[in-house]
Amino acid sequence: RSLSTAARSSLKIGLIPADGIGKEVIPAARTAIEALGSDIPKPEFIELLAGWETFTRYGVALPEETVKILRSDCDCALFGSVSSPSRKVIGYSSPIVALRKELDLYANIRPVVSVAPEAGQTPAVDLVVVRENTECLYVKQEEQIITENGKEARATRLITERASRRIGKMAFDLALERQRKHLTIIHKSNVLSVTDGLFRETVRKVHTFPDAEGKYDSVSVMEQLVDSAVYRLFREPEVFDVMVAPNLYGDILSDAAAALVGSLGLVPSVNAGDDFVMGEPVHGSAPDIAGKGIANPIASIRSAALMLRRLGYTKGADRLDTAVDQVIREGTTLTPDLNGKSSTTEVLDAVLKKL
Amino acid sequence: RSLSTAARSSLKIGLIPADGIGKEVIPAARTAIEALGSDIPKPEFIELLAGWETFTRYGVALPEETVKILRSDCDCALFGSVSSPSRKVIGYSSPIVALRKELDLYANIRPVVSVAPEAGQTPAVDLVVVRENTECLYVKQEEQIITENGKEARATRLITERASRRIGKMAFDLALERQRKHLTIIHKSNVLSVTDGLFRETVRKVHTFPDAEGKYDSVSVMEQLVDSAVYRLFREPEVFDVMVAPNLYGDILSDAAAALVGSLGLVPSVNAGDDFVMGEPVHGSAPDIAGKGIANPIASIRSAALMLRRLGYTKGADRLDTAVDQVIREGTTLTPDLNGKSSTTEVLDAVLKKL
Numbered sequence: 240r241s242l243s244t245a246a247r248s249s250l251k252i253g254l255i256p257a258d259g260i261g262k263e264v265i266p267a268a269r270t271a272i273e274a275l276g277s278d279i280p281k282p283e284f285i286e287l288l289a290g291w292e293t294f295t296r297y298g299v300a301l302p303e304e305t306v307k308i309l310r311s312d313c314d315c316a317l318f319g320s321v322s323s324p325s326r327k328v329i330g331y332s333s334p335i336v337a338l339r340k341e342l343d344l345y346a347n348i349r350p351v352v353s354v355a356p357e358a359g360q361t362p363a364v365d366l367v368v369v370r371e372n373t374e375c376l377y378v379k380q381e382e383q384i385i386t387e388n389g390k391e392a393r394a395t396r397l398i399t400e401r402a403s404r405r406i407g408k409m410a411f412d413l414a415l416e417r418q419r420k421h422l423t424i425i426h427k428s429n430v431l432s433v434t435d436g437l438f439r440e441t442v443r444k445v446h447t448f449p450d451a452e453g454k455y456d457s458v459s460v461m462e463q464l465v466d467s468a469v470y471r472l473f474r475e476p477e478v479f480d481v482m483v484a485p486n487l488y489g490d491i492l493s494d495a496a497a498a499l500v501g502s503l504g505l506v507p508s509v510n511a512g513d514d515f516v517m518g519e520p521v522h523g524s525a526p527d528i529a530g531k532g533i534a535n536p537i538a539s540i541r542s543a544a545l546m547l548r549r550l551g552y553t554k555g556a557d558r559l560d561t562a563v564d565q566v567i568r569e570g571t572t573l574t575p576d577l578n579g580k581s582s583t584t585e586v587l588d589a590v591l592k593k594l
Numbered sequence: 595r596s597l598s599t600a601a602r603s604s605l606k607i608g609l610i611p612a613d614g615i616g617k618e619v620i621p622a623a624r625t626a627i628e629a630l631g632s633d634i635p636k637p638e639f640i641e642l643l644a645g646w647e648t649f650t651r652y653g654v655a656l657p658e659e660t661v662k663i664l665r666s667d668c669d670c671a672l673f674g675s676v677s678s679p680s681r682k683v684i685g686y687s688s689p690i691v692a693l694r695k696e697l698d699l700y701a702n703i704r705p706v707v708s709v710a711p712e713a714g715q716t717p718a719v720d721l722v723v724v725r726e727n728t729e730c731l732y733v734k735q736e737e738q739i740i741t742e743n744g745k746e747a748r749a750t751r752l753i754t755e756r757a758s759r760r761i762g763k764m765a766f767d768l769a770l771e772r773q774r775k776h777l778t779i780i781h782k783s784n785v786l787s788v789t790d791g792l793f794r795e796t797v798r799k800v801h802t803f804p805d806a807e808g809k810y811d812s813v814s815v816m817e818q819l820v821d822s823a824v825y826r827l828f829r830e831p832e833v834f835d836v837m838v839a840p841n842l843y844g845d846i847l848s849d850a851a852a853a854l855v856g857s858l859g860l861v862p863s864v865n866a867g868d869d870f871v872m873g874e875p876v877h878g879s880a881p882d883i884a885g886k887g888i889a890n891p892i893a894s895i896r897s898a899a900l901m902l903r904r905l906g907y908t909k910g911a912d913r914l915d916t917a918v919d920q921v922i923r924e925g926t927t928l929t930p931d932l933n934g935k936s937s938t939t940e941v942l943d944a945v946l947k948k949l
């Protein structure tokens with residue numbers, strides 16, 4: 240299996256709606272993909288289980304079957320969103336974090352763009368957060384001991400040269416494709432001089448790595464401490480083009496950027512590895528609105544577009560993105576997160592009409 | 595030595611301007627304190643060294659002498675800001691992080707308030723970030739090894755019941771003093787179930803701890819994942835009153851909140867322990883504007899006010915805060931960070947005139 244489009248007569252897409260509004264927006268993305276007709280190979284969808292509800296039913300958040308089928312039968316996948324228990328539950332562990340690791344989807348690519356500044360979006364936001372997706376505090380190596388002063392818990396934050404180099408390459412490659420070709424390395428090396436020091440230096444080295452053979456010469460590189468980065472993101476988002484960050488900083492930064500464009504309901508992502516890609520809206524399972532039919536399907540439709548683009552189906556991806564842009568700009572058919580009154584289905588229909 | 599105001603004939607204040615604009619704003623805060631006259635005991639200032647410049651000169655970022663004098667001769671202190679080397683430098687380690695630990699200043703209290711919404715501030719921001727100040731990734735236990743796949747670096751994130759309980763108490767106490775009495779616990783326990791699980795549960799327990807004897811019953815408690823918290827901070831800052839967070843999340847959140855009120859140059863903090871308090875502006879050393887005489891002194895003057903308030907000198911603190919509020923509201927004498935044209939000295943003079 241590979242990411243190449245060659246010789247694919249059908250496109251096998253794993254669908255993992257998981258919890259909450261994931262069950263509403265992933266089916267919408269499916270319908271949008273189906274509407275692309277001959278721009279992509281005939282899609283075949285394989286519904287797969289994961290999530291908190293799966294855990295409460297079957298005692299496992301990420302069934303082995305799901306991973307196995309993704310690995311052996313799917314060309315790509317779409318993941319919805321997971322709910323978390325409100326208290327620690329023995330044996331439960333986030334399936335999305337596990338999936339990213341299992342499939343070695345080492346990059347989480349999150350473009351954030353203001354399409355319609357007049358609709359309350361900060362103008363001039365056009366950036367992509369490239370988040371390392373397999374390590375940092377997400378290795379989940381934690382332990383707790385009891386001392387005479389009470390409980391003490393420790394977590395390990397892992398940063399490796401290997402993972403920093405490959406996410407660095409991914410970020411430079413993305414920067415190259417963009418008009419501004421500007422990369423900001425996010426870290427906190429004034430405190431974490433060893434771990435973030437390694438991240439920052441390894442990413443910097445990609446720039447001039449002999450392997451690169453001058454490929455990245457046109458990319459300009461800046462650095463920014465994560466706290467200042469969040470500050471500047473709100474004050475002058477136009478300074479950022481591609482931001483590359485260790486896992487947790489990337490998580491926080493992409494939510495921060497999402498706030499600038501009006502809603503998390505607009506922001507897509509792909510979890511990308513060297514031979515698999517999984518689209519995933521950046522928003523969560525939104526238990527407060529789940530089941531009401533008013534979740535914004537745009538983040539999922541855009542995630543599908545990102546996924547298709549990465550697989551080489553540029554035309555299909557462009558069609559989805561253009562249709563979504565038009566619906567946002569028109570501003571007449573929007574879900575409540577964007578101060579609209581439309582339902583998930585109505586927004587989906589509006590997108591389908593523009594295709 | 596204690597935080598009580600009793601029997602103090604003079605107030606001994608350690609001054610650690612450190613690097614960059616710290617050397618401009620800390621003297622301004624000093625002048626403002628001196629102008630308070632009989633509202634506080636006669637201030638005596640003791641200038642102390644720390645910072646990157648101190649390191650380059652004397653080979654040590656935080657001289658023992660500085661810590662010793664703070665401990666034995668000072669009632670309180672004001673710290674400016676430190677510069678960081680742009681590459682890892684052997685032997686250099688952030689003096690502010692070290693000072694917080696040395697003096698057991700376990701709480702970093704950062705109030706963020708929009709005083710003048712018409713001046714580009716988001717209205718309805720009136721919150722205080724209560725940041726744990728001694729542990730989390732700031733324990734700086736890091737190591738690097740070389741494997742066959744290259745370098746691997748690890749950092750330890752420490753969360754203890756003891757530190758979580760005392761920061762929790764501090765946060766509940768602050769919430770009690772406020773009109774809304776609302777506390778939000780920030781964590782990421784969907785990933786860090788052990789460390790952030792311990793933080794969240796320990797803080798929650800403070801609410802109903804038998805020791806508290808119902809003291810905190812009037813405080814309402816909410817929880818928020820750190821990524822969503824940053825998102826909501828920008829979308830609906832009015833939902834937050836007191837936010838209590840582990841060290842790194844608190845660092846990021848306070849910069850995020852500062853962006854809402856127009857400038858980091860407005861946001862003060864105190865590093866508070868049970869028997870010492872050190873004011874510190876939230877901004878950094880700002881090498882780009884250092885030496886130009888245009889740094890905003892307000893964050894430092896407000897930090898002095900916070901420090902005095904914690905020492906029990908409410909009247910002096912109120913006078914400083916009221917004067918600063920007036921200057922911001924008038925909007926005629928502001929530094930460039932607030933789109934003004936005034937210098938540090940001009941803003942200081944404007945504040946002094948209102949005292």
Ligand SMILES: CC(C)[C@H](C(=O)O)[C@@H](O)C(=O)O
Pocket residue numbers: 321333335336490521784785821
């Ligand atoms: C659900 C959670 C584990 C996840 C993360 O932290 O990665 C989410 O916040 C995201 O950004 O995809």
Ligand SMILES: CC(C)[C@H](C(=O)O)[C@@H](O)C(=O)O
Pocket residue numbers: 429430466676688690691845876
């Ligand atoms: C200078 C740095 C070590 C410090 C921190 O991270 O605590 C700063 O960002 C702050 O917020 O006081």
